[in-house]
Amino acid sequence: METYVMLEIGLALCIVGAAGLLAARFRFSIVPFLILAGMAVGPQAPVIGVFDFRFIESTPLIQFMGRLGVLFLLFYLGLEFSVGRLLKAGKSIFLGGTTYMLINFSLGMALPYLWGWPLREILVVAGIISISSSAIVAKVLVDLKRTVRAETEMILGLMLYQDVFVAVYLSIVSGLVLTGATSSTTVLKTSVIALGFMLSFILVGRKLAPRINKLLNVPSDEIFMLIVFGILTLVAGLSETIHVAEAIGALLVGLVLAETDHLERIEHIVVPFRDFFGALFFFSFGLSIDPFSLGGAIWPALIAVIVTIIGNFVAGLIAGRKAGYSYQGATNIGLTITSRGEFSIILANLAKAGGLLSILQPFAALYVLLLAILGPLLTKESKWIYSKLAGVFGWPSIKDKKQRRRAEAKG
Known part of the structure; x- marks a missing residue:
């Protein structure tokens, strides 16, 4: 059988x-359009008459390029900050x-329990509901030009916090799902390694900033790009080997390189790769979804989406206010x-490998798809949403805040 990878x-x-x-x-936002497009031509897509539009041969290659997209998205997001800013915000990020996690994980446990699902399924759903998508969040922040906002520092910190949680939780759930048991020693070791790696990388990277400056002080853009991308992929690969998400490794590299004198040059080179491979990530994500499996999970997914939106809003409001941010x-x-x-998709695939309820995969796919559409929309319309909430809860209106800033500027 002939293959047409290049054509695909x-x-x-x-x-x-x-x-x-x-x-x-x-x-x-382009994100939901890319996911839906991937679903339409994925290996599980329908065949219309004699026309077969399914992308079968190229799917592994596209998914690999999608992984690179996640690296570039998180790397660029890290460049917009610095290690110093994150260290100063360490306490507020922890709190x-x-x-x-307490709010969203509790809600994630409660829903499947009320549905009468078994314990292992409850633990899988709790993880699916609790963890944000670093790739989508990064893409939305970049698209809406919100990387310079003050609250983005907390958003970035929450993603780092969640990755430590992921490292621990995935080891627990994989043990329970695949073998029916888990070792507390293994769990503790995994969490210590993950946290230690991130903290060590940040601290050592900051100390080595002057040497990195010298290393990157090369006139050739070609060599400069090879050095930066080499460091990026190497650290991401090392992260993966110790059960820290490769995307978080890319984020850490961005945070460290943001301390150098070559920040603008790096950003200039990275942006085209970020946009190209980032788009392929969401398209490849759509390729992995079977559209025929979604029907039976509609009601559980809709309920979970509503609960997630409410839980995220409450959790973000409490966390933001505790850290000193305004209501907006x-x-x-x-x-x-x-x-x-x-x-969420990783956990759903783990559940399938462990022989858990068959509804978990379509539930996760539909849940992720809906929030991939609603998440960017809620972010884009956050100003309008806040103005409505301000009227209900008596928070300072956007107009009042602008007038206060003008008065302070004049004073």
Whole structure:
């Protein structure tokens, strides 16, 4: 049988471009368009008559390029900050992250329990509901030009906090699901390694900033790019080997390189790769979803989406206010981290490998798809949502805040 990988890749890029034009036409985030486009041509997509539009041969390659997209998205997000800023916000990030996880994990446990699902299924659903999608959140922040906002620091910190949780939780759940038991020693070791790696990398990277400056002080853009991308992929790969998400490794590299004198040059080189491979990530995510399996999970997914939106808003509001952000900033935090993605699908695949309830995979796929659509929309419309909430709860209106700033400027 002949394979047409290059043809499929070419068609994929054209579809991604068409999705971008459609998103621009409707002035909406490109993310849901890319996911839906991937579903339409994935290996499980329907065959219409004699026409077979399924992307079968190229799917592994597209998914690998999608992984690179996650790296570039998180790397760029890390460049927008610095190690110093994160270290100063360490206490508020810890308190905010703990609050966020307590609220969302509790809700994630309660829902499947009320549905009467078994314990292992409850633990899987709790993880699916608790963890935000780093890739989607990063993409939305970049698209809406919100990386410079004050509350984005807390959003970034929450993603780091969640990754420590993921490292621990995945080891627990995989033990329970695949073998029916888990070792407390293994769990403790995994969590210590994950946390130790992130803290050590940040502290050592900051100390080595002068030497990194010298290493990157090369006139050739080609060599400069090879050095930066080499460091990026190497650290991401090392992260994966010790059960820290490769995307978080990329984020850490961005945080460290943000301390160097070459920040603007790095950003200039990275942006095209971020946009190209980032789009392919969401398209590849759609390729992994079987559209025929979604029907039986509609009601559980809809209920979980509603609960997630409410839980995220409450958690973001509490975490933001505790960290000293305004009501509007705290509202932005809760709305921005609503999207779910890659970790939810990993857990669903783990459940399938462990022979758990067959509804878990379509539930996760539909749940992620809905929040991939609603998450960017809620973030985009956060100003309008806040203005409505301010009227209900008596918070300072946007107009009042602007007038106060003008008065302070004059004074």
